[in-house]
Amino acid sequence: MPKMRCNTCAGVYDSLLPDGTQYYHACPPLLMIAIDRAGARLEVAPGDVRGGDITIEQRFPDRPNKRDENVTIASFDKAGNPITAPRSVGGGAVAV
Amino acid sequence: MDFPILGTLSAIDRARIALTSQGPFFLSGEDALQLSVINSLAGGQTVTIVGRMMLLDGTMRTFSETITPSAARTLQSIQRSLGEGWLLNFSVSASAATTLIGMTWARVQVLRGQTGATSLVASLMAGYVTSSQPIAWPGSPIESSLEGQGNIRSITGTNPAAGVEISETVPTGARWKLLAFSASFVTDATVANRGPVFFVDDGVTVLFATDPNILQTASLSPRYNAFPGGPRLSAVQSNSQWSLPVDLRLLAGYRLRTSTGNLQAGDDWTAPQMLVEEWLEAP
Numbered sequence: 001m002p003k004m005r006c007n008t009c010a011g012v013y014d015s016l017l018p019d020g021t022q023y024y025h026a027c028p029p030l031l032m033i034a035i036d037r038a039g040a041r042l043e044v045a046p047g048d049v050r051g052g053d054i055t056i057e058q059r060f061p062d063r064p065n066k067r068d069e070n071v072t073i074a075s076f077d078k079a080g081n082p083i084t085a086p087r088s089v090g091g092g093a094v095a096v
Numbered sequence: 097m098d099f100p101i102l103g104t105l106s107a108i109d110r111a112r113i114a115l116t117s118q119g120p121f122f123l124s125g126e127d128a129l130q131l132s133v134i135n136s137l138a139g140g141q142t143v144t145i146v147g148r149m150m151l152l153d154g155t156m157r158t159f160s161e162t163i164t165p166s167a168a169r170t171l172q173s174i175q176r177s178l179g180e181g182w183l184l185n186f187s188v189s190a191s192a193a194t195t196l197i198g199m200t201w202a203r204v205q206v207l208r209g210q211t212g213a214t215s216l217v218a219s220l221m222a223g224y225v226t227s228s229q230p231i232a233w234p235g236s237p238i239e240s241s242l243e244g245q246g247n248i249r250s251i252t253g254t255n256p257a258a259g260v261e262i263s264e265t266v267p268t269g270a271r272w273k274l275l276a277f278s279a280s281f282v283t284d285a286t287v288a289n290r291g292p293v294f295f296v297d298d299g300v301t302v303l304f305a306t307d308p309n310i311l312q313t314a315s316l317s318p319r320y321n322a323f324p325g326g327p328r329l330s331a332v333q334s335n336s337q338w339s340l341p342v343d344l345r346l347l348a349g350y351r352l353r354t355s356t357g358n359l360q361a362g363d364d365w366t367a368p369q370m371l372v373e374e375w376l377e378a379p
Contacts, residue, residue, distance in 0.1 A: 010257035013367070017251060020194050021136045022167050025254050028263030031355055046359065058355070060297075070349070071168045071268045081172040084268075 007091035008067045015069075024069040027090065029060040065090045120150065120182035121206070127217060128175040128210045129183070131163055134241065134269060134376045135200045137192055138167035143202055143225065147186025147233075149178050156184075165200070169269025171379055177210050188221070189230035197224045198247025201376050204233065222378075241378040242271065249374050255367035258284075262365050263353035265299070269377050272346040275323065276371040277338075279354075282317040284362030289313060291357030294322055294338040299349040308336035348377065 005012050009027040017023050034043050036054040043059070067090025074085040123129070133143045144162045151157060157179075165172045190200045203222035207214040223231045223239040253264045262279055266272050281292055289311035296303045308320060310330035322338040329337035346352075354365060 006254070009260055011254035011260065012257075013254040014252065016138060017249075019196075019249055020138055020192075021199075021249070022138050022267075023251070023253075024265065024267050026263065026265040026351075028256065028261045028353055031261075046357075060302075060355070068265070070265055071170070073170065079174070082170045084166070084168045084170055 002095035004093040005096045006067050006093050008065050009063060012096060024071070024086075025093070026068040026070055026087075027063045027066045030063050032059045032061055033057075034059065067091060067093065120184050121218070121220070123149075123178055123181060123183055123206065125177070125180045126208060126210070128177045128207045128214070129161075130173050130175045130205045130207050131161060131188065132171055132173040132203045132205070132378075133163050133165040133200065134169055134171050134378055135165040136167055136169050136247075136267075136270070136374070136376060137190075137195055137199045139192065141165060141167070141195065141200060142191040143188060143200060144191065145186050145188045145202075145204065148184040149181050150184055151179060151181040157181075159186075169267060169376055175207060175210060175214075185233060187230045187232040188225055190225045190227050193227050195226040196247050197226060197229070197245065198374055198376070200225055201241040201378060202231065203238075203378070241376045246271075246273065246373040246375040248275075249370075249372050251370045251372060253368040253370060256365050258364045259359065259361040260365070261354045261356060261359070262368050263351055264368060264370065266346045266348050266350045268348050270348055271375045271377050272350075273373040274340065274344045274346060274352070274370070275373060277322040277340075277352060277368060278319060278370075279368040280317055280319045280366040281312065281356070282364045282366070283312055283314050284360050284364075285314050286360045286362065287314050288358045288360060290359060290363065292320055292336075293355050293357065294320070295351070295353050295355055296344070296346070297351050297353070298347070299351060303350075304341070305355075306338040306340070308338055310336055 013025045032043050034056040068087040071084035072087050073082040075083045131145050142162050142164050146160045149157050161176050163174045188202045202225050204220045206218040208217045221233040221236045293305050293307045295305045309328050318334045320336050322340045324340045324342045328339040
């Protein structure tokens with residue numbers, strides 16, 4: 001199996017591991033920081049924190065267009081067995 | 097056990113034999129044997145049940161059914177009617193020689209009804225199977241998929257792009273016990289103090305976070321390690337340690353991830369290497 005690259009987060013991974021099991025990639029969340037800037041509460045990316053800002057809390061929202069290959073049960077076949085699908089296709093992935 | 101010519105017996109006599117039988121399990125014509133499997137091994141794993149049955153006329157019949165489960169750790173089943181008679185014994189095994197305990201779990205039950213609404217009549221056997229370690233009835237116990245030793249796995253995770261954090265998710269249908277976690281962190285030339293923190297969350301809410309009691313400056317590439325009970329430790333011989341709780345169990349959807357204070361665009365985490373013990377979660 002080729003290595004894959006996620007089109008959303010650019011992470012590279014093997015979809016089949018040496019022990020014979022499948023690997024399910026999921027994009028990492030983002031980091032947003034709630035700050036107090038001169039008395040006003042704002043939520044900013046880490047690179048936008050300025051000197052004098054007071055950090056209130058960190059939040060880890062999902063990345064936009066997140067890919068999550070972990071399966072969910074989408075439906076059942078005639079025998080009652082689950083048909084699975086990725087939780088979120090996101091931007092897809094390509095072989096590298 | 098002596099079997100008379102069963103076909104010559106009345107229904108009452110047959111029922112009396114069934115009720116007093118120690119080993120054989122009587123199946124009526126409405127009953128079905130159900131084989132259910134959860135599996136994590138890809139590449140065409142199959143699970144086969146082979147057994148023997150004595151019919152009402154006293155003849156012996158062997159049966160064999162095979163299921164090809166997906167590797168997605170979801171429960172899949174087949175049901176087969178074996179006709180009317182006594183179930184004498186059966187054995188269940190996996191086909192792939194690379195199957196390890198913890199990869200393929202099987203359960204055999206008897207259902208009343210074969211299509212539409214069915215009801216569970218009996219659970220006969222359940223447990224992990226391999227190609228050389230079948231489970232059998234009578235004899236094998238009914239074991240939960242969470243019992244015993246799991247599958248020891250060394251997993252290479254996603255190698256994140258520069259400026260992106262590590263995040264690994266416990267797969268659907270799995271339960272992990274985290275034994276070790278390790279990754280290297282390469283800082284670019286930007287002058288800043290990075291603070292690599294290791295988080296465990298349930299997919300949404302942070303359960304705990306741990307840092308190694310040190311800040312990493314520019315142009316360094318130490319390895320960060322975590323193992324249960326290990327101390328929180330700053331770099332010694334280029335190895336820093338996060339501290340993990342002992343016996344840390346993680347359900348599907350839980351995440352192991354980093355969040356690095358002052359992470360720069362050119363900073364780069366390597367792919368993490370995880371040592372876990374894995375069980376399959378049977379619903």
